Amino acid sequence: MITFSLSGGSVRRQLSWVGLVLLSGVSLLSRADGLSIVSSIPPIHSIVQSVVGDRGSASLLLEGSSSPHHFALKPSHARQLQAADALILVDFGLESFLKKPVASLPNLQVVELSSAPGLRLFESREVGVLNPESSNGHTHDHAHHDHETQDDLHLWLDPENGIVMAAHLAEIFATLDPAGADLYQTNFQQFRKQMTLQIKRLKARLTPYREKPYVVFHDAYQYFEKRFDLKAPGVLTLNPEMAASAKVVQELRVYIQQHNVRCAFREPQFSSAILESLIEGLDVDIGIFDPLGASGVRGVALYPQIIEGMADAFEQCVSRD
Template identity: 35%
Template sequence: MKGRQQADRLRLMKIRTSLHRWVCRLYPGVCAGLLVVSLPAVAAPRVVATILPLQALATGVMAGVGEPRLLVPGGASPHAYALRPSDARALDEAQVVVLIDPSFETFLARPLAALAGRAQVVRVAGIPRVRQRPVRAAGPWMVAGHGTEKRADDSAAAAPHHDTHPSHETGAFDPHLWLDPDNARHIVATLAAVLAEVDPADAALYHRNAEALDRELEKLDDRLRRDLAPVAERPFIVFHDAYQYLEARYGLNAVGAITVAPERPPGARHLAAVRERIRSGGVVCVFHEPQFPPRLVETIVAGTGVRVGVLDPLGEAGQYMAMMQTNARSLRACLAPEAGPVDTDAPG
């Protein structure tokens, strides 16, 4: 069926091209408009992306052809999502499904094979050259050693990437890998190659879009490195451990997380350890996330004088660049020394 659809699409594109040339020879002044009116639109590939950052990157690659469908809507968390009937229909009709890994989008672990058996599945965690980092333990990550402090997982984080089929629960890798713009560049290149295979008629456009997006991601990487350098050493705590790709890329000094998995509330002993880290570790800011109520963060920082900020690991539809720049502005604003406040409305 897929081969027949591709053949039909190529045949229609050839007809459109031949008719365009013929009309332009006869009526050069009106050929473009006449072609648009006279010929039916060619259906874009049916692409489904699980989360907003993947949808944003796929949207950039598909610009001028179509838009990918999103499964987990804005404001929701993939950690606690359940498929709706409309999602099942979209997966059943999809030609391409883009996800991090079934160990992250656990709502897809069982239905993916049945619902999307006819689709090309792009498992982003399995893309060559996409860097993976091991999951860290919740709470303070700093341990004493030889009179100084170091990250308990430094040696593991520095280990070379191994492309395996991981398990989020067993701590094989941290799935929030889209927060490294270099990983995003490899995702974009892979999406362009997959879409070109599914839709050969628009292959050149996918590759042009991917090349333009790659240049923008490279610029973004340089901008974030420059903007975050002044606050790189300032210690902070995050709501859940979603940001180590961002931290490692730009040398940021996160010293703990309130939770590893936000769907599981932390216990009293764990929260006490986080509060002790705030008091003893010079923590400047604790960040909550818009997908979850801020009450827990507010309770933890009460009476400490520590600032509260917001980091969003998902962003909004089609806004990967904006998400990364907004997070950088939030980090700069909350971590800036008292003597040098940051204008959070300034462009990132």
């Protein structure tokens, strides 16, 4: 396995000793048919497609509403990885199911986007009623990045991070495929322009709702919340597969009643039963946040659609009288 990170225009390659032996004397890819890229989850796949364009092929591991928290590779996925030039993922802390398989593929270029220079990261938060200072933010620094820290890895939900990741990918793809460098940079510039306009437009749309209180089933949305200056939510659970404690449920019910909370949000792949139990007897609607784009069409349009869909869901729910 080869992991890539670009800093100051240079490539630093960290190779296992097996990979070093196998790759001795082998140059980086530069071929007419471009790159073969495998992406882990739909939003990352969309960003990859936006950058690589028609020059290479971009395939996806997790389809539909599959969650990276509990995913198992099939033989077809293993074949995808074996045939690929590069694997793009968020972080092995999120896509832990990939760590063991890629260790046996010494020629595969592996890119963890959590290591992209300039990426804004936030630490994971607690459950219950949060405040704006409940999570510390930091910009990624190669010298201090530690996979043992508890960073919240839903980092693609900040569209500025999406731009940073796309820039990082354009540089890496150009290194792997120098003949396509101009195309990758052109595609990145188009992506950056599109996302910059979307951020500006959504900030204006969401400004009237910045102080609206709300509750979330799973704390997966702080990157979106902080980018658009929304209020910190009440959080039912950090692990969507586990029931919330009675203490947290009671705390949130008091918060809902005292602050006139009208909206609770869940993800489409998780049952609404726990949220329904939380809001039983209260005038609260359940909205859907879809951070993986489970309801969208795969392709370059999916990533901006995910961000747009988050804004639509929030506005539609909290704006009701």
